[in-house]
Amino acid sequence: MKSIRKLIQRPLLATAALALLGSLATPAFAGKTIDAMKARGSLNCGVNPSLPGFAAADSQGVWSGLDIDICRAVAATVLGDASKIKYTPLNAAQRFAVLQAGEIDILSRNTTWTLNRDASLGLHFTGTTYYDGQGFMVSKKSKITSAAKLKGATVCVQSGTTTEKNLNDYSKVMKLNMKPVVFDTQEATNKAYFAGRCQAYTTDASGLASVRNKEATNPDDHVILPELISKEPLGPSVRRGDDEFFAIVKWVTYALIEAEEYGITQANVDQLKGSSTDPVVQRILGTSEDTGKLLGLDRDWAFRAIKAVGNYGEIFERNVGPKSTLKLPRGLNNQWNKGGLMYAPPVR
Amino acid sequence: MSTPPPPKRQWSWRSQAFRGLVYQIIAILVLVLAVGYLMSNTFANMRARGIQSGFDFFLQPAGFGIGESLIEFDSSQSYLMAYVIGLSNTLRVALVGLVMATILGTLIGIGRLTKNTLVKSLCTSYVEVTRNIPLLLQLFMWYFAMTELLPPIEEPLKPLAGVFFSKNGLQYPLPVWAPGHWGTLIGLCVGIGAWKFWTRHVKQHFEATGHTKPSFLPGLGLWVLCGVVGWLAGGAPGEIDIPEVTEINVVGGGSVTPEYLTLLIGLTVYTSGYIAEVVRAGIQSVSFGQHEAAVALGLKRTQELRLIQLPQAMRVIIPPLTSQYLNLIKNSSLAVAVGYPDLVSISSTALNQTGRAIECIALVMLIYLSLSLLTSALMNIYNRRVRIKDR
Numbered sequence: 209m210k211s212i213r214k215l216i217q218r219p220l221l222a223t224a225a226l227a228l229l230g231s232l233a234t235p236a237f238a239g240k241t242i243d244a245m246k247a248r249g250s251l252n253c254g255v256n257p258s259l260p261g262f263a264a265a266d267s268q269g270v271w272s273g274l275d276i277d278i279c280r281a282v283a284a285t286v287l288g289d290a291s292k293i294k295y296t297p298l299n300a301a302q303r304f305a306v307l308q309a310g311e312i313d314i315l316s317r318n319t320t321w322t323l324n325r326d327a328s329l330g331l332h333f334t335g336t337t338y339y340d341g342q343g344f345m346v347s348k349k350s351k352i353t354s355a356a357k358l359k360g361a362t363v364c365v366q367s368g369t370t371t372e373k374n375l376n377d378y379s380k381v382m383k384l385n386m387k388p389v390v391f392d393t394q395e396a397t398n399k400a401y402f403a404g405r406c407q408a409y410t411t412d413a414s415g416l417a418s419v420r421n422k423e424a425t426n427p428d429d430h431v432i433l434p435e436l437i438s439k440e441p442l443g444p445s446v447r448r449g450d451d452e453f454f455a456i457v458k459w460v461t462y463a464l465i466e467a468e469e470y471g472i473t474q475a476n477v478d479q480l481k482g483s484s485t486d487p488v489v490q491r492i493l494g495t496s497e498d499t500g501k502l503l504g505l506d507r508d509w510a511f512r513a514i515k516a517v518g519n520y521g522e523i524f525e526r527n528v529g530p531k532s533t534l535k536l537p538r539g540l541n542n543q544w545n546k547g548g549l550m551y552a553p554p555v556r
Numbered sequence: 557m558s559t560p561p562p563p564k565r566q567w568s569w570r571s572q573a574f575r576g577l578v579y580q581i582i583a584i585l586v587l588v589l590a591v592g593y594l595m596s597n598t599f600a601n602m603r604a605r606g607i608q609s610g611f612d613f614f615l616q617p618a619g620f621g622i623g624e625s626l627i628e629f630d631s632s633q634s635y636l637m638a639y640v641i642g643l644s645n646t647l648r649v650a651l652v653g654l655v656m657a658t659i660l661g662t663l664i665g666i667g668r669l670t671k672n673t674l675v676k677s678l679c680t681s682y683v684e685v686t687r688n689i690p691l692l693l694q695l696f697m698w699y700f701a702m703t704e705l706l707p708p709i710e711e712p713l714k715p716l717a718g719v720f721f722s723k724n725g726l727q728y729p730l731p732v733w734a735p736g737h738w739g740t741l742i743g744l745c746v747g748i749g750a751w752k753f754w755t756r757h758v759k760q761h762f763e764a765t766g767h768t769k770p771s772f773l774p775g776l777g778l779w780v781l782c783g784v785v786g787w788l789a790g791g792a793p794g795e796i797d798i799p800e801v802t803e804i805n806v807v808g809g810g811s812v813t814p815e816y817l818t819l820l821i822g823l824t825v826y827t828s829g830y831i832a833e834v835v836r837a838g839i840q841s842v843s844f845g846q847h848e849a850a851v852a853l854g855l856k857r858t859q860e861l862r863l864i865q866l867p868q869a870m871r872v873i874i875p876p877l878t879s880q881y882l883n884l885i886k887n888s889s890l891a892v893a894v895g896y897p898d899l900v901s902i903s904s905t906a907l908n909q910t911g912r913a914i915e916c917i918a919l920v921m922l923i924y925l926s927l928s929l930l931t932s933a934l935m936n937i938y939n940r941r942v943r944i945k946d947r
Contacts, residue, residue: 300908301904301907301908304911305913308605308607324909324910324911325911328606328607328608328910328911329607329911330602330605330606330607349710350710350804352804357803357804358804359802359803359804359807360802360804360805360807361804361805362623362709362724362805364895367892367901367904367905367908368904368905368907368908369908372620372621372905372909373619373620373909375621376619376620376621376631377619379621380631385807386621387621387623387624388620388621388622388623389623389813389815389895390623390892390895390897390901390905391892391893391894391895392892392893392901392904396893396894396895399700399703400699400703400895403700403703403704403723404703404708404709404723405703405723405814405895407709407804407805447605448605448606449604449605449606
């Protein structure tokens with residue numbers, strides 16, 4: 209009898225111990241994000257599969273866009289090379305789970321910063337890189353000139369976005385009784401709208417401009433209605449539990465914004481580094497104070513970021529601004545002293 | 557010669573029965589602990605990363621709209637209600653799909669067995685084409701065909717007064733629900749009984765006298781009559797919601813959206829190909845002697861099918877048919893690809909808004925599992941009724 213009890217007990221104990229260990233085990237990603245990045249030699253960046261202006265790959269597989277440039281700036285800062293990035297294209301519903309699981313280090317995918325996401329999804333938003341608002345796009349032929357005329361209209365919308373809720377709120381307040389047709393991918397949403405299944409397409413206004421430009425046979429056949437029905441501050445986010453990396457992503461973004469404020473550009477950054485006497489510029493470029501040390505980086509951290517992608521204004525101009533194909537006005541995304549909302553805490 | 561006494565059951569390690577029992581207990585324990593380990597690890601990790609969990613979100617207002625539903629849904633209703641709407645949308649497409657796929661599949665299956673070469677080869681190619689193209693692609697094809705070919709929402713087709721057909725789908729007049737309609741419903745239920753009574757009467761009459769009486773049309777007439785009487789008894793509510801043309805589209809009335817139609821057609825066509833093969837196999841399993849006997853009795857081909865072959869084929873058909881039914885129900889989860897708000901679509905919206913991935917997915921899995929088990933159970937009951945009875 210004794211031997212039997214032993215025989216039962218042994219595996220039992222072992223499994224129980226295993227279970228106990230398991231419940232005590234710390235998550236697999238507690239290690240510093242930066243150490244892991246340096247060890248593998250690349251930054252894992254989650255992006256939109258196809259939103260020209262924000263994130264899109266060209267025929268050679270080279271990614272570009274505003275969201276991409278944020279990742280490039282972080283890679284340049286931490287790894288010293290803006291091209292050392294592994295991009296992971298994600299649809300709206302996947303993105304947070306992939307970040308939570310540690311598959312990506314940073315999610316830079318035109319993602320709206322909301323309380324719900326910030327507080328309950330195990331992530332931190334690092335700031336706003338594009339101030340947007342949700343809008344409607346309609347066919348010019350429909351003669352709809354204002355969102356108030358969308359009574360009973362069918363509206364194409366992608367699932368897994370804040371958009372569905374905003375649409376409903378607006379529809380309710382304005383008593384429009386709009387009917388959402390929800391698709392799981394942006395491609396399907398685009399196709400349905402351009403085939404005429406829906407009378408309106410709704411997403412962030414910048415997204416509408418991008419979609420119109422990319423998908424419409426003739427972009428002029430579609431108009432984006434003037435009403436913006438929500439606030440959509442878009443920005444990158446990182447996983448919780450690594451305050452150092454959180455601080456780095458946050459301050460890289462601020463440095464890019466402040467660089468514009470003080471006139472540091474991709475073109476003049478080398479020259480300013482050698483010759484500038486402006487104390488603010490000197491601090492940003494690390495020629496006087498060593499601000500990098502406080503972030504766990506070297507003194508050239510911001511210099512490398514600006515050198516790689518230019519300041520925030522340049523990033524905006526190049527990807528989405530009036531000179532790009534999207535032709536979005538600077539609007540809210542201008543510097544705070546030029547009527548916009550871009551206000552970076554000082555790098556000092 | 558006396559039989560040796562049965563070996564005394566020994567609770568010792570040398571007894572095979574005992575060892576077997578111990579192994580089973582260990583296997584179960586390991587399974588339970590493994591699942592427990594995975595779950596506790598998951599929850600520990602989620603806690604460590606600040607991801608919230610729990611089903612408490614269920615009673616909070618959903619806050620999103622649903623494009624089409626049988627029951628009116630308002631965004632201030634709870635997530636639970638949204639799931640109910642999603643489930644009802646899934647059932648709405650799955651049940652109609654089951655009936656249509658069965659009818660279509662049976663006809664095609666029989667068609668493959670006719671002597672008419674044209675019908676036979678048409679049915680064969682139908683089966684081969686529908687079975688061999690992935691359902692998702694078929695759905696895309698139907699959806700693009702529908703959204704490209706139908707007239708624009710602003711200029712709908714008007715096949716009948718009050719009926720509109722456009723990229724917005726089919727919109728038609730619908731009676732407004734009034735308490736008086738209960739009368740109609742009760743009348744229709746009574747009508748089914750009357751119809752059954754008539755069929756039985758016809759059968760008894762045939763068995764008693766050898767003369768046949770018309771069965772179907774009078775039965776249908778009785779059913780409709782009972783419905784009308786019920787409607788009149790309910791006060792004859794006559795208010796009808798007629799679709800209205802507005803500045804930009806058509807609103808009101810009942811409607812069937814292109815998304816629903818796409819999913820229904822896609823599921824029906826795809827599954828009917830499989831059902832056709834099941835039916836063909838079933839009919840071919842009936843021995844040739846039965847056919848000869850039917851011919852000898854002078855039965856027509858249709859009578860032979862209805863009275864001799866299909867009843868005997870049923871016992872072969874039902875089990876594989878059940879798994880086709882289960883496939884159809886599960887395949888309806890592809891709805892999200894064509895924008896139909898089924899259970900999965902609504903759950904993924906809920907998932908995104910609440911971030912409760914594990915809860916939402918587990919719940920959807922549980923619902924599909926229950927649906928499938930329920931279908932299996934019903935089909936098993938039916939199977940028990942049609943199988944050959946040993947007497």
